[in-house]
Amino acid sequence: MFWLEINTSSKVDSLQNLKNKILSYTKVDEEPLDYWLSFYEKIELKKGESLISAGQVVTHFYYLDSGCIYYYKMQDGETKVLEFYTDDVFFTDLPAYVKGAPSRYFLRATEDTTVYAIKKSDTEKSFDNSHQLERFGRLSMQEAFIKSYSRVERLNSRTNEERYVRLLEKRPGLLQRVPQYLIASYLGLTPVGLSKIRKRLMRA
Amino acid sequence: MFWLEINTSSKVDSLQNLKNKILSYTKVDEEPLDYWLSFYEKIELKKGESLISAGQVVTHFYYLDSGCIYYYKMQDGETKVLEFYTDDVFFTDLPAYVKGAPSRYFLRATEDTTVYAIKKSDTEKSFDNSHQLERFGRLSMQEAFIKSYSRVERLNSRTNEERYVRLLEKRPGLLQRVPQYLIASYLGLTPVGLSKIRKRLMRA
DNA sequence: AGGTTTTATTAAACCAGTTTAATGAGTTTC
């Protein structure tokens, strides 16, 4: 009983980041917000563990509370990294989540990571019940789209060297917590290629 | 008077594609849908005309009814194409639209083109008034995000040759209506590079 | 701590695309 209370309050506590994140998009009243939050379950991943693997059906939308997860696929035996999710972002394998089809991707922790998960059916129920939550859904999707677009922009309008430098500036610390060959893949390079670029930059 | 009536009915007529497009996302009742549609104004562009130029504030969300528009930026005097919009899609310069900041991009017609435009303030009013429209907004944004993501995926996980072939398959006809150097830019190549790839493919 | 595994660097040969510049084909324009 006592520990249950502790547990409950600690759950609310740990959902504080998520709560703030939601409210940063739009006003949501206490009631629908608590309703929404009540559906989340906490998932703790150890370094190297997977949240989603290719072939699985994706039934949840995730919030990354702490840690780091990379989104990748295997192609001809090679790892192709599409994105790194670090603190305080929403993510899932959206194509699979939306279509209900098996995923072609992996979501795996590069370090010990805590995420919160909400079932698709619960998000839909919540969106049905609350216009405010639906708006939150729209705005968070809009933000995701803009981020993804700026990725497209960088991908085909800068040199690899510029993109690497940019990544260092824009996400300092990422290189510290993620192995370099994953960064290389994210930039569309081989580890060897990235190493050469780094060497070039050292000299300059 | 007579022509006014004609004009009105022709407006409804020409908005039929747009109406169907909206309904393909989610159910929307007649009333909010007509309210939404009532805000649109038709814009006709001749080949080579611009809808948006860098420096302008972006106040509208667009629907492309017919024709083709390319979304690009100028960088060191070079045209960098980010996207081609062809029939039956929603588009705008979203980063500028959302932030209210001046655009860093251009939206220009590669051929005679008809778009319908709705003001940002009118979309916001509509979303406030109708949960159904808000949902349409969310789902259309979600679709845009997924499309953009598949673009990211292709951009850094295929060779240029594969990406060109893919583009031919996926958007047949695009090469016919758009000059090749814009396709090259879209693929992150120079016109010379694309020409070489085409030559290589001819032989094979 | 010592042995295994994982990750990063280097070297050398190679290749796909760039740059620059010239040519040629197709369109516009008056």
Next chain:
DNA sequence: GAAACTCATTAAACTGGTTTAATAAAACCT
């Protein structure tokens, strides 16, 4: 219908990455 543009191709020299393989350095066991 000739002149002026625009666009696509070709060639040649170059460059920034790849591939493969070997080595070195860190991290991870037990």
